[in-house]
């Protein structure tokens with residue numbers, strides 16, 4: 212299962228920074244906060260647009276833990292894609308390529324923090340210590356979520372684009388109203404959404420509300436460059452992180468394929484929020500390596516060379532290169548992670564196959580907390596009608 | 606005359622192409638309608654042939670799609686807006702109900718909004734939530750909007766062109782689970798000779814009971830009629846086609862003959878189209894009725910998880926069960 216929160220405090224041997232480079236050496240995009248290059252080279256610290264210096268200070272054990280998370284969430288995701296191909300899931304929205312953004316931000320959450328996902332945050336869910344089977348009922352078509360957001364500190368998936376950013380804002384306002392901000396152990400909230408979602412009215416309203424109510428909220432936008440077929444340029448003329456400025460809170464762009472930087476910027480933003488300093492926006496710059504969902508055919512709208520260019524920035528390959536060259540992990544470790552991933556995905560598959568179909572009559576359940584006489588009557592008629600087929604070949 | 610066999614989806618695509626050819630002010634706008642050709646490929650190839658000024662991939666914002674289409678319409682364009690799925694029309698609901706529907710009225714007829722809002726609707730495709738809903742009553746309840754839905758490729762082809770040519774704002778509901786069903790389409794028939802947009806049509810003549818349906822349920826009811834015929838009962842199936850305004854002339858005539866009427870739709874029964882239809886049939890045909898008008902509809906629950914949608918949706922058995930009940934009254 213997922214390991215615990217690695218935290219910022221470190222135990223055991225510290226992995227000394229191996230490079231004195233700073234992010235300004237990142238010629239491609241000076242605004243991009245990066246702590247691990249695509250080649251696996253460690254950058255000691257990076258400066259954000261508002262002068263914030265980002266760094267991480269992980270033990271070797273923690274570095275290995277992040278690698279394990281990345282491999283596991285990718286493998287479980289691939290298993291879900293396979294299950295869909297075999298007709299066991301109705302649909303799957305793959306996170307392939309976005310593992311670092313999700314593991315980095317997911318591990319940056321403290322136990323008391325609350326997350327509002329879209330439909331793609333399987334990696335964040337995993338890092339919260341939640342059983343990866345939990346969202347599969349929705350994709351299999353046996354339920355529509357069915358979990359308690361408060362129990363898991365993880366809201367149900369939201370398919371309607373952008374709606375959850377307002378829910379996150381309201382929740383964060385509630386945290387503030389409950390007096391749970393202003394201290395190190397205060398609560399913070401994170402809202403996930405995509406680049407496409409930034410065009411929705413709801414998301415822009417969430418920016419306004421979070422801003423004027425100083426909500427303890429981190430807007431975490433995974434810019435994976437596409438909203439189904441539409442490229443980023445159809446949603447914006449400015450880099451997305453710069454939108455924050457107009458709403459009155461800080462914005463930062465992080466290399467979303469760099470798990471260390473994703474962790475660092477999210478941890479910093481969450482801690483600011485819990486201390487009462489209000490919202491911020493993180494744009495995790497990444498790429499959707501696969502199709503939008505299993506229903507999609509990306510060859511209709513993007514070229515192979517673009518995908519290949521991003522392949523070279525793979526979040527797992529760079530972490531593996533780093534762990535190897537710094538001798539933080541050896542072949543045995545990598546093999547054991549692969550074995551664990553294989554075992555967990557087999558376990559997941561077995562449990563998906565064993566998921567029962569709901570009894571049809573359960574569709575009448577939970578429409579209202581205390582029932583409704585009209586609906587109770589409909590349920591009774593439905594049961595009677597279904598019974599009329601018993602014994603027949605229906 | 607060129608008659609081709611097309612799927613319902615391809616018939617829509619062909620009708621949209623014709624509309625773009627015939628009127629330079631027609632523009633198509635929506636999410637993923639360009640290169641991708643829409644998630645159901647209804648606009649496939651249109652951006653390639655007409656350019657990205659006429660087939661516009663919009664930012665991801667439904668209120669924006671409809672709101673800007675209002676402006677385009679005031680400017681003299683004829684926007685054809687695609688909403689990707691039924692469950693995603695609600696962010697645009699305010700624009701549709703408060704703006705689109707009322708412009709003509711408020712301007713005392715000086716502003717026309719010749720807009721078509723295309724929405725793939727209904728269930729039966731095993732989709733996740735928000736992808737299987739039937740929102741027609743919300744729109745039919747709103748004065749100033751017209752609401753139509755097609756049930757076969759021929760109607761898809763002509764009705765989409767008629768809707769675009771109409772000066773009314775029209776919500777055009779497409780039965781997504783029937784997109785792949787094939788039928789003959791007369792491609793060259795002039796639009797002026799097409800069956801009128803807001804008229805119902807008898808889809809199958811019969812003598813024993815009248816079944817009223819629209820959109821995806823027409824096929825279901827025709828299948829039910831075939832099954833009933835094997836048992837010696839002739840059902841008359843009427844495809845309503847236009848939900849606002851409703852054209853019940855054929856239905857009244859039919860019910861006066863058969864004395865029995867069943868209305869079928871996927872949307873929940875409570876305050877659905879069936880309620881209005883049942884009331885009108887009762888008012889008009891009271892002395893001919895042998896039994897109350899019965900409704901076969903989705904239940905008054907949210908659209909359920911797809912693994913139980915078959916039980917939620919009206920099917921042949923439920924239609925026949927209702928017909929039986931009209932005889933047992």
Ligand SMILES: Cc1ncc(C[n+]2csc(CCOP(=O)(O)OP(=O)(O)O)c2C)c(N)n1
Pocket residue numbers: 331370371372404405406407408409435437438439499503636665667689693696
């Ligand atoms: C309100 C609404 N409109 C349309 C859709 C259909 N849809 C599902 S995902 C998607 C694109 C989302 O893009 P983005 O926000 O970038 O997130 P990503 O899928 O790339 O993670 C669209 C248009 C929807 N789910 N909700």
Ligand SMILES: [Mg+2]
Pocket residue numbers: 405406407433434435436437438439
């Ligand atoms: Mg995206």
